[in-house]
Every structure is written in C-alpha cells, then in structure tokens.
Amino acid sequence: MNNNGAINKIRKIQDSIQFSGTFYAKSMEHILTGSYGFANRSEKIKNQTNTRYAIASGCKIFTSVAICQLVEKGKISFDTKVKNCLDIDFPHFDEGVTIHHLLTHTSGIPDYFDEDEMNDYEELWVSTPMYHIRMLHDFLPLFENRKMKADVGSSFHYNNAGYIVLGLIVEHVSGLAFSDYIEQFIFQKAGMADSGYFEMDELPERVALGYIEKPNGGWKTNVYSLPAKPASDGGAYVTAKDMITFWDALMNHQLLTEEMTRTLLRSRAEVIEDIFNGYGGYMETNQNGVVKYILMGYDPGVNFRAVHYPDIYLTIVVCSNESEGAYDMIKGIENAIL
Known part of the structure; x- marks a missing residue:
C-alpha cells in the first residue's frame, strides 16, 4: 500500500478512537508518522513528531540491554546469583535467584505492584508519597521484606520488582547511577538524543503531560500517579523516532555483539500460545520462528506499544499520553501497512 492510502486508514482509526499521541513506522521503503491530540490540554499545545512521551514498562528493554552489556564485559553472568552481586539484604528471598530469573520474570520474588492483587498503580502512593521515589533504593521498602511469591524458577509471572533489582545490579557493578548508565551506554551510543530519565x-521542553480521564468525563494529569523519577522497571521518556533509532541500533549491533543480541532476543518462556518472553520482552512466533518482537507499557496517563518485524525490517512505534489507545492504533497501522 502507498503512504497516502495507509495514512488515510490511520486517520480513520484516529477519528474512531480519538487517539492522543504520536506514531512512527519505518520499513526499508517507507516512513509514516503522525501526531494527534494535546501534549498540554490547558494550554492547547499539540503533540508533535518530536514530542517526548513516558513509555512505562516499554523501557524495561533498556535495563535488559544494560545487563547484557555488563555480561559481555565479564562483570557478571546470567547465572550470577543476586546475593553475590548486591550488598542488599533480602531476608526472605530464595538464595538461588539469579539474573536470568529476574530477566525472565521467573524469580518468584515479591512484586511491589502485583497486578493480580492490585488494579490501580495509583493505589501505591496512598501510603508512600510518590515524590520521595527518586532513586532505585527508594523502591526497596515496598518489597524487600516480603516473602517469596512463588518458587524460584517457576512459571512466568510478570514482575516489576525484579527489574528494580536488575537496575540496582547495574548500579552496583558499573559504579554509575542507573539513569546515567542508560544515557551514556544506550541512549548516546544509539543516537537517541531526545530520550532521558x-x-x-x-521536565524539559517538548514533554507530553500524561492524562487520566475522570468519571465525569474531564481530565487530570498523572503528576500524582507515578514515581517522581522513572526507574529501571519503567517510565523513561522518549520520542517515537528515538525508539525507531533504538531498534535500528540494536539490530545493527551497535549496542551488543551479534551473539549477545541473539541471546537478548531469544524466546525463553511461553506466556500464552505463540507468545513468548525473552530477556528483551515479548515475541510472537510461528512454525518458522519469530514473527515480531513486542514492547508495551501501561501506566496511568501512559500507553505505549512497539513492534519490530525482523524478516521485513518493519518497526512501528506508538506513544500515547493517555491511558488507552496505543494498542488500537498500532493494530490499525499494522493492518494498513501489511
């Protein structure tokens, strides 16, 4: 399909769902991009292609890449036990928990936000002021003294706390603050000039405020709904184009060697039929291998989806500054292009 035909289909999707955000799609032949809605509703500042959006858990892959870089340098291995690479006491954690278990969400450690027990991320900050959560260590009181959720090495169970622990490992092993490490060894190496924690x-310029719809149909920002600073389990700010740049850098081995890139992207645990989890996130597979890699992120006032099709080298990124809409938009773009 030509660009005009695809854009017309995408506009129809936007008309039906009133999407707020930016999409960017890049293949070997085509580039499609567009923005809708407002970065700041009260000031009527529109979202633009270079608007920066929070992407929630969509940036867990940055943490995974950082760990893989440290493995390449021989600082740690995927089999390194948490107790041997951190000087933090987790009194109830199984001593057999390894970096591999944390990366694959099979560690069984307690989560500070367990979606089986809690529906609304905002509930966390009723008793813990979110404006105090600015460093990875600030998350520890939320889970460090809780008992194991499941046996180590058990089946896949999505776990945010595991990625906080991975971030603490990055800090301890590298000697850098987590955000400084990511900005130096991932954002700068990849050329992601607009991304940051x-x-x-x-907030700097060109950042979209996140919006939550109220029961009465009005809108509020998510300033009281999220930690004050993003962490290793989510929340970094990017432009849609920067995430295209990230996938280009990753697949062209600018961030990891070819062998380590394969390790990052290899399927590890089945989540549901034909959907697997690896060190770098989710992937859809068929009898011939990986169809596409999938990144997603959901927070109050934040919605993010990205897919990369390795065989046809197509990458699609959708960033939204509302709680919903990115999934519908990316499925529509996939249908329009494919």
Whole structure:
C-alpha cells in the first residue's frame, strides 16, 4: 500500500478512537508518522513528531540491554546469583535467584505492584508519597521484606520488582547511577538524543503531560500517579523516532555483539500460545520462528506499544499520553501497512 492510502486508514482509526499521541513506522521503503491530540490540554499545545512521551514498562528493554552489556564485559553472568552481586539484604528471598530469573520474570520474588492483587498503580502512593521515589533504593521498602511469591524458577509471572533489582545490579557493578548508565551506554551510543530519565517536577521542553480521564468525563494529569523519577522497571521518556533509532541500533549491533543480541532476543518462556518472553520482552512466533518482537507499557496517563518485524525490517512505534489507545492504533497501522 502507498503512504497516502495507509495514512488515510490511520486517520480513520484516529477519528474512531480519538487517539492522543504520536506514531512512527519505518520499513526499508517507507516512513509514516503522525501526531494527534494535546501534549498540554490547558494550554492547547499539540503533540508533535518530536514530542517526548513516558513509555512505562516499554523501557524495561533498556535495563535488559544494560545487563547484557555488563555480561559481555565479564562483570557478571546470567547465572550470577543476586546475593553475590548486591550488598542488599533480602531476608526472605530464595538464595538461588539469579539474573536470568529476574530477566525472565521467573524469580518468584515479591512484586511491589502485583497486578493480580492490585488494579490501580495509583493505589501505591496512598501510603508512600510518590515524590520521595527518586532513586532505585527508594523502591526497596515496598518489597524487600516480603516473602517469596512463588518458587524460584517457576512459571512466568510478570514482575516489576525484579527489574528494580536488575537496575540496582547495574548500579552496583558499573559504579554509575542507573539513569546515567542508560544515557551514556544506550541512549548516546544509539543516537537517541531526545530520550532521558526526567523527574516529573523538572521536565524539559517538548514533554507530553500524561492524562487520566475522570468519571465525569474531564481530565487530570498523572503528576500524582507515578514515581517522581522513572526507574529501571519503567517510565523513561522518549520520542517515537528515538525508539525507531533504538531498534535500528540494536539490530545493527551497535549496542551488543551479534551473539549477545541473539541471546537478548531469544524466546525463553511461553506466556500464552505463540507468545513468548525473552530477556528483551515479548515475541510472537510461528512454525518458522519469530514473527515480531513486542514492547508495551501501561501506566496511568501512559500507553505505549512497539513492534519490530525482523524478516521485513518493519518497526512501528506508538506513544500515547493517555491511558488507552496505543494498542488500537498500532493494530490499525499494522493492518494498513501489511
């Protein structure tokens, strides 16, 4: 399909769902991009192609790449036990928990936000002021003294706390603050000039505020709904184009060697039929191998989806500054292009 035909289909999707955000699709032959809605509703500042969006758990892959880089340098291995690479006491954690278990969400450690027990991420900050959550260590009181959720090495169970622990490992092994490490060894190496771990009370230019719809149909920002600073389990700010740049850098082996890139992207645990999890996120498979790699992120006022089709080298990124819409938009773009 030509670009005009695809854009017309995408506009129809936007008309039906009133999407707020930016999409960017890149293949060997085509580039499609567009933006809708407002980065700031009260000031009527529109979202633009270069608007920066929070992407929630969509940035867990940055943590995974950082760990893989440290493995390449021989600082740690995937079989390294948490107790041997951190000087933090987790009194109830199984001593057999390894980096591999944390990466694959099979560690069994307690989560600070367990979606089986809690529906709304905002509930976390009723008793714990979110403006105090600015460093990885600030998350520890939320889970460090809780008992194991499941046996180590058990089946896949999505776990945010595991990625906080991975971030602490990056800090301990590298000697850098987690955000400094990611910005130096991933963002700068990949050429992601607009991405960063920005504090919500010190946001730079071109950042979209996140919006949550209220029961009465009005809107509020998510300033009281998220930690003050993004962490190793999610929340970094990117442009849609920067995430295209990230996939290009990853698949062209600018961030990891070819062998380690394969390790990052290899399927590890089946989540549901034909959907597997690896060190780098989800992937859809068929009898011939990986159809596409999938990144996703959901927070109050944040919605993110990205897919990369390795065989046809197509990458699609959708960033939204509302709680919903990215999934519908990316499925529509996939249908329009494919």
